[in-house]
Amino acid sequence: MSKTAYVRTKPHLNIGTMGHVDHGKTTLTAAITKVLAERGTGSFVPFDRIDRAPEEAARGITINIAHVEYETDTRHYAHVDMPGHADYVKNMVTGAAQLDGAILVVSALDGIMPQTAEHVLLARQVGVDHIVVALNKADAGDEELAELVELEVRELLTAHGYPGGSVPVVRVSGLKALEGDPRWTASVEALLDAVDAYVPMPERYLDAPFLLPVENVLTITGRGTVVTGAVERGTLSPGDRVAVLGADVDTVVTGLETFGKPMQQAQAGDNVAVLLRGVPRDAVRRGHVVAAPGSVVPARRFSARVYVLSGREGGRSTPVFTGYRPQFYIRTADVGGRVDLGQAGVARPGETVEMTVELGRKTPLEPGLGFAIREGGRTVGAGTVVSVSA
Ligand SMILES: Nc1nc2c(ncn2[C@@H]2O[C@H](COP(=O)(O)OP(=O)(O)OP(=O)(O)O)[C@@H](O)[C@H]2O)c(=O)[nH]1
Numbered sequence: 001m002s003k004t005a006y007v008r009t010k011p012h013l014n015i016g017t018m019g020h021v022d023h024g025k026t027t028l029t030a031a032i033t034k035v036l037a038e039r040g041t042g043s044f045v046p047f048d049r050i051d052r053a054p055e056e057a058a059r060g061i062t063i064n065i066a067h068v069e070y071e072t073d074t075r076h077y078a079h080v081d082m083p084g085h086a087d088y089v090k091n092m093v094t095g096a097a098q099l100d101g102a103i104l105v106v107s108a109l110d111g112i113m114p115q116t117a118e119h120v121l122l123a124r125q126v127g128v129d130h131i132v133v134a135l136n137k138a139d140a141g142d143e144e145l146a147e148l149v150e151l152e153v154r155e156l157l158t159a160h161g162y163p164g165g166s167v168p169v170v171r172v173s174g175l176k177a178l179e180g181d182p183r184w185t186a187s188v189e190a191l192l193d194a195v196d197a198y199v200p201m202p203e204r205y206l207d208a209p210f211l212l213p214v215e216n217v218l219t220i221t222g223r224g225t226v227v228t229g230a231v232e233r234g235t236l237s238p239g240d241r242v243a244v245l246g247a248d249v250d251t252v253v254t255g256l257e258t259f260g261k262p263m264q265q266a267q268a269g270d271n272v273a274v275l276l277r278g279v280p281r282d283a284v285r286r287g288h289v290v291a292a293p294g295s296v297v298p299a300r301r302f303s304a305r306v307y308v309l310s311g312r313e314g315g316r317s318t319p320v321f322t323g324y325r326p327q328f329y330i331r332t333a334d335v336g337g338r339v340d341l342g343q344a345g346v347a348r349p350g351e352t353v354e355m356t357v358e359l360g361r362k363t364p365l366e367p368g369l370g371f372a373i374r375e376g377g378r379t380v381g382a383g384t385v386v387s388v389s390a
Pocket residue numbers: 019020021022023024025026027028082083084085136137138139140172173174175176
């Protein structure tokens with residue numbers, strides 16, 4: 001292969017766009033790549049390439065299609081734009097532990113909407129500590145309205161524990177920037193400057209044993225099975241031994257790529273594709289975990305602190321009781337489980353409660369790990385693992 005190797009010259013961060021349907025996430029994502037392509041530190045990814053289905057990416061070692069990559073003057077970013085709302089929530093709660101920061105896209109014409117609030121709540125619950133607001137469609141509304149929406153967004157952020165008063169809010173137009181209008185191209189530059197300045201470089205656990213939650217599995221004819229995802233911790237090099245938890249196989253890494261470029265070492269935070277020796281494709285699935293052998297012991301029982309979403313936040317309108325059996329979204333896994341609410345025996349929408357969970361299958365767990373609870377295609381709770389029982 002004559003592909004150029006990935007050269008690590010700038011710190012790498014994972015960010016993503018979130019916000020209500022149609023507020024302009026994908027348009028803005030395309031505009032960002034266009035602005036940076038013109039600066040010479042990225043390649044333009046048009047709207048319809050961001051919005052296509054993951055299956056279409058199954059060519060070569062490539063990563064989840066929802067990601068685009070680009071560089072600013074100081075950083076290398078992987079940026080994820082989720083297509084629809086359902087996918088968004090699922091990806092956000094299962095993959096967002098990986099987001100180092102988020103761009104909250106709010107239409108200046110429409111203001112905050114139910115999904116704006118839900119995404120902010122989920123971001124807080126899964127530990128996305130830094131949000132930059134893109135007040136989008138600023139080309140179409142008037143300044144007075146934009147000011148009202150800005151106030152409203154700051155209040156929403158404050159209500160969810162973010163420093164709403166000091167969060168950067170940048171008026172942008174993804175659409176006009178995409179059309180090359182200089183005023184709005186500058187607005188997207190200003191947004192990127194705000195992201196560079198406001199989202200700090202997170203601590204990366206490079207010395208910890210390797211762990212990668214599997215997001216996607218692909219086959220490369222003649223080479224074998226490839227898993228993709230963001231490295232949660234540690235480092236990985238070709239030749240390293242790994243355990244695939246869930247598939248219960250031990251194997252060797254025979255290739256490593258990021259955004260189509262071979263790499264010598266993957267590090268915590270990197271979005272990678274890992275080629276595994278001799279693993280049949282159907283043995284590995286999204287939700288499995290690739291880890292340093294012996295470093296993780298999967299378990300079924302854990303205790304957790306859980307916030308039960310209210311009806312207004314898109315959650316349930318009725319309480320749940322001991323014996324409740326929802327789905328648990330843990331890293332990239334989707335596992336059924338049974339809830340025990342102890343003495344109280346009940347949890348009402350809007351409450352934060354302690355619970356014990358018995359999962360339907362063994363899953364890698366550890367204290368501090370965030371997860372979401374879903375039922376019938378909607379998010380009903382967001383929690384953190386407190387302790388794990390053997
Ligand atoms: N006037 C104006 N329209 C915009 C702007 N950005 C996006 N739009 C329009 O808003 C609509 C939705 O844009 P998308 O980028 O698809 O929105 P999205 O948030 O990705 O939508 P979902 O992925 O379906 O949640 C499209 O018709 C866009 O052309 C903008 O800056 N100004």
